[in-house]
Amino acid sequence: MDIVIATLSSPVILFFILGLAAAFARSDLTIPEAVAKGLSIYLMIAIGMKGGVAVSKSGFTPDLAAAAAAGVALSFALPYLAFGLLTRFGRIDRVNAGAVAAHYGSVSVVTFVTAVEILDRQGLGPAGYMVAVLALMETPAIISGLLLARRGERGDGDRAGGLWHEVLLNASVVLLIGSFVIGFAAGAEGFAATAPLFDGLFRGLLCLFLLDMGLVAGRRLIETRALTARAAALAILIPLVNGAIGTLTGSAIGLDTGSAAALGILAASASYIAVPAAMRLALPKADPGLSLAMSLGVTFPFNIIAGIPLFTMLAQRIG
Amino acid sequence: MDIVIATLSSPVILFFILGLAAAFARSDLTIPEAVAKGLSIYLMIAIGMKGGVAVSKSGFTPDLAAAAAAGVALSFALPYLAFGLLTRFGRIDRVNAGAVAAHYGSVSVVTFVTAVEILDRQGLGPAGYMVAVLALMETPAIISGLLLARRGERGDGDRAGGLWHEVLLNASVVLLIGSFVIGFAAGAEGFAATAPLFDGLFRGLLCLFLLDMGLVAGRRLIETRALTARAAALAILIPLVNGAIGTLTGSAIGLDTGSAAALGILAASASYIAVPAAMRLALPKADPGLSLAMSLGVTFPFNIIAGIPLFTMLAQRIG
Amino acid sequence: MDIVIATLSSPVILFFILGLAAAFARSDLTIPEAVAKGLSIYLMIAIGMKGGVAVSKSGFTPDLAAAAAAGVALSFALPYLAFGLLTRFGRIDRVNAGAVAAHYGSVSVVTFVTAVEILDRQGLGPAGYMVAVLALMETPAIISGLLLARRGERGDGDRAGGLWHEVLLNASVVLLIGSFVIGFAAGAEGFAATAPLFDGLFRGLLCLFLLDMGLVAGRRLIETRALTARAAALAILIPLVNGAIGTLTGSAIGLDTGSAAALGILAASASYIAVPAAMRLALPKADPGLSLAMSLGVTFPFNIIAGIPLFTMLAQRIG
Amino acid sequence: MVTTVTRKRVEILIDSALAPRLIHAAADAGIEGYTLIPVQSGAGRGGRWRDDAVSGASAKSIFLTIASEEKAARLVDALAPNLDAHGMLLTLSDVEVVRGERF
Amino acid sequence: MVTTVTRKRVEILIDSALAPRLIHAAADAGIEGYTLIPVQSGAGRGGRWRDDAVSGASAKSIFLTIASEEKAARLVDALAPNLDAHGMLLTLSDVEVVRGERF
Amino acid sequence: MVTTVTRKRVEILIDSALAPRLIHAAADAGIEGYTLIPVQSGAGRGGRWRDDAVSGASAKSIFLTIASEEKAARLVDALAPNLDAHGMLLTLSDVEVVRGERF
């Protein structure tokens, strides 16, 4: 239960709840877009560098390879499960179900970062290489989602070029991998001079970013017209299922408790950056309002408040 | 006199003067809007959290209750005095006088923050609960101002809903109260992890923000067409009167020197965020150019440069 | 050779290369404009204050006066040399050659800041007054460039007013000089309270800014239609010549190795902020695409990656 | 070319603080669709202004809507008395749209 | 007054994510010149939206181009079938320009 | 519907650095009121541009003014010779306004 208390009393989570509450109360509080985007760039660089520095210390271990392979496999496989639930239980058409499924196979950087923050305070800090796993899990789900959405249709060869480009070189992949490599090259010594920014301010800036995420998630939930009750239920059910699968996989391949929990949280989390952009290009007829209401409006708050402690406890039980 | 030297040699004040000078010299220097808004959000969160942490240590004391009651009473009462001066000496019509009076009953967050900064360096740091007083003083003046402006007119029942909402849930009230509560809940221990951001950077970021305030205040003064000589004189006279009343009230209810000075500075300061927005909604016929030229163009610089040392000295004399 | 390794393994430079690579790969990564502008304001204030603090310790020395005089002289003189190369070898018309020449006589703040960063790590930190030299070198080249572009034409007296104003009060001059003076007035003691921001975060924020500079420089290079092969060659040749002249001058007037290298780098660097804006006003018929492709697309990356180590080694040889 | 129909393009420069009220007024006139465009600075009889971000009170936006002539007229009639007091600037023009039934 | 000629002003509100595709479509119709204008928020049949910066997917922009009647018609014809599915809003109007040969 | 009159809507895309000069030119033509709208990016004969914030020199804005036909013509005449050299894009169209005497 410590993890529940730790989660709910962390300033990081309290700021998220403040944002949600302000949005529900229809306060006019907003974080300027440019600042929010700047914070999200900061978080990706900081976590990328820290991961790279950690791997420069630990070296490339078999664990790392196993976790990477598991992450990629999960990102490819999970959309198939989600697609089934979305079309059958959710009564969502094929194109939209494919688009939503891709979101759930992919990952949310901020959910991961928040989980690491909370795990760290519990002495369960996941391995540094989990950042690389995070980056690797961003895109395979997009392929699965497209295959599902286009099943039985001929491909749209002409447009594929732009899509692959978008998928492999989208901003968050470039930032995470780029700063991971820089952190790896610079090592602990090179990192030291930048640590006041990338380490010292990390927790405080995460508070600000989660305040914004609370506002954005809350407003999305209020203003959506696309979210049905069944879709909302799935936006909680899918992360529960995916998170359990991810945590069990992590344990099965022998990851430490913190890393297994982190893999579970990655599996449970849903993308709201890389995938929506890719889907807008690849499936312009899918309604972005539906997938964002689910991933950002429901799943993100669920994971931040309930998912993180849940999968941590699961990892502790089976670990 | 120490306080005068401390004020004028503080980098915080020097950056404000740099901003004013650049505006008067018509330099093209500008701080991007998004950055300025981000800084102002930062300042409110930082000061809110620090106040909450302080109260979590000291507990709810009778002093706190007395200061809160005095603050609310001042915010309600001061507009009546200002309204008299504005209509009689200032020759300003009822609607505009009511709008301006509301600005002077309410408070300026940055003036308060700058005062705390300077008082701290003098060993006169005001009590942590003064942040709560600041938040409480933001809105009562709006009611008084509206009553004054609409005296003898029937209310505009239809629109009142939106207004109350704006008044009670405006961004600065939500941020100040929200982060006060989070600071209170987190306590010194929970705050520690965010201290490099909310404490370490505070003074430096205040320099940047005051540079922007200098630019904005200076430009407003240059470009205004609404400011008459009488209005400009009142923009110095009203804060002098209000500040003296506030400081004396603080002393009378038994606050320590620093807190009494802070109450004086709150009374002397004029809103340029919450109130202008509320007045635009409630009294759309009032000229926002007049109240902003007075509060932002004249009163704000006056308080930063002269008001803070003045009311501090007054509190020291009578303390 | 240490300096080459130090340059290429510094996270600051690695982030620049990441930005360049992302731009060349046509990734959609972008830093929001407001954040980039905020960072550039931060850098100028931080370096200005640090320079002022340093001079407040060392006092005004003959070295300072010599360096200042040399800087102004170089800024006036170097455009004449560049103009010759541009018109003869580059086959560029008089107006465009004058505009480009002004860029090369003036300086790039970020090139200077990056150089200081790298020199510092080598124990070769230049003197604090070099910041003042930087500020002084920004504008004289504009005069030379205009004289060259308008040679044989009658002046455009009417418009000169706006131009002089722009030149002497442009944002970067105001920020550099203003914060230099504030740093000088505040001294080490006054600076201490702002040091967590202006000193502690410096290196980390410089990484972020150079990431953006890499993106901007790379995109400019890709998207330009104005850059001929000859112009590109000159964008490397001119900084080589100017940098050698600057370093030799620095040595000749007796500056220490680090300061001589810094003067060389200032001479080699080309403006992409103050001068383009001034040229747009003074020579609206000059193509801003050409001068920015040269200064930002070619010369800036060249100096960051090759120029800094090169002129440092030169200063060490002759020092 | 696909067939197009003529609709009214209504462009209203307004204080951002008053935008929610304008959105209400438009809805009352039957106009649900609109787009808000940011504005940098300007000048008029009240002197120059620019959005200083410090006091959001001076920010302005452009409210842009495409509507049928009838709805546009209803909106303009509702706003006309307050245009000046509220510092709004309203212009109307004709535009062609594809599938006009949605406006 | 200098002589002016009439050209088409085509204004298309589009999801920023789809803008590169629209730029391609315009180039296919012979239109190389365009300007993108940022947009703050809006509402339509799909409810309200605002750019939250967190998920760039909801940002929109206005694509503005001045083109000859012929090129504009070609672009409109190419886009018409997808206007609704892609959530675009397209308007056309006449404007006068100086030296129209470049459009 | 309230009565409206026809005025000219003048829209000029211009380098932000040159905007102060355009504001002067407009004032010389008797036009005091205008609004500046930010612009994101674009393309033309000079290739693509976007505002990189690093070198403000590539930022552009839209200068929008509503003016009487006469004042608009005076402004267009004054600008016409330099439109190309200064990289400006100018369009004119008719709009209806309420209370046109202020323009």
Ligand SMILES: Nc1ncnc2c1ncn2[C@@H]1O[C@H](COP(=O)(O)O)[C@@H](O)[C@H]1O
């Ligand atoms: N009548 C309209 N006038 C102006 N903008 C509109 C209108 N209808 C829709 N929009 C804009 O187009 C976006 C998408 O519209 P819709 O596809 O109807 O949801 C909205 O969010 C608005 O920004």
Ligand SMILES: Nc1ncnc2c1ncn2[C@@H]1O[C@H](COP(=O)(O)O)[C@@H](O)[C@H]1O
């Ligand atoms: N036909 C057009 N329609 C809209 N904007 C244009 C057009 N042509 C040029 N522009 C804009 O004007 C800028 C300068 O154009 P140019 O002088 O042709 O390079 C471009 O970057 C675009 O933003």
Ligand SMILES: Nc1ncnc2c1ncn2[C@@H]1O[C@H](COP(=O)(O)O)[C@@H](O)[C@H]1O
């Ligand atoms: N003729 C005009 N054309 C375009 N915008 C205008 C015009 N007149 C006023 N404005 C805009 O409307 C705002 C308010 O105008 P005013 O009420 O005249 O001060 C100004 O700050 C401008 O942004």
Ligand code: NA
């Ligand atoms: Na997932």
Ligand code: NA
């Ligand atoms: Na007050």
Ligand code: NA
């Ligand atoms: Na130079």
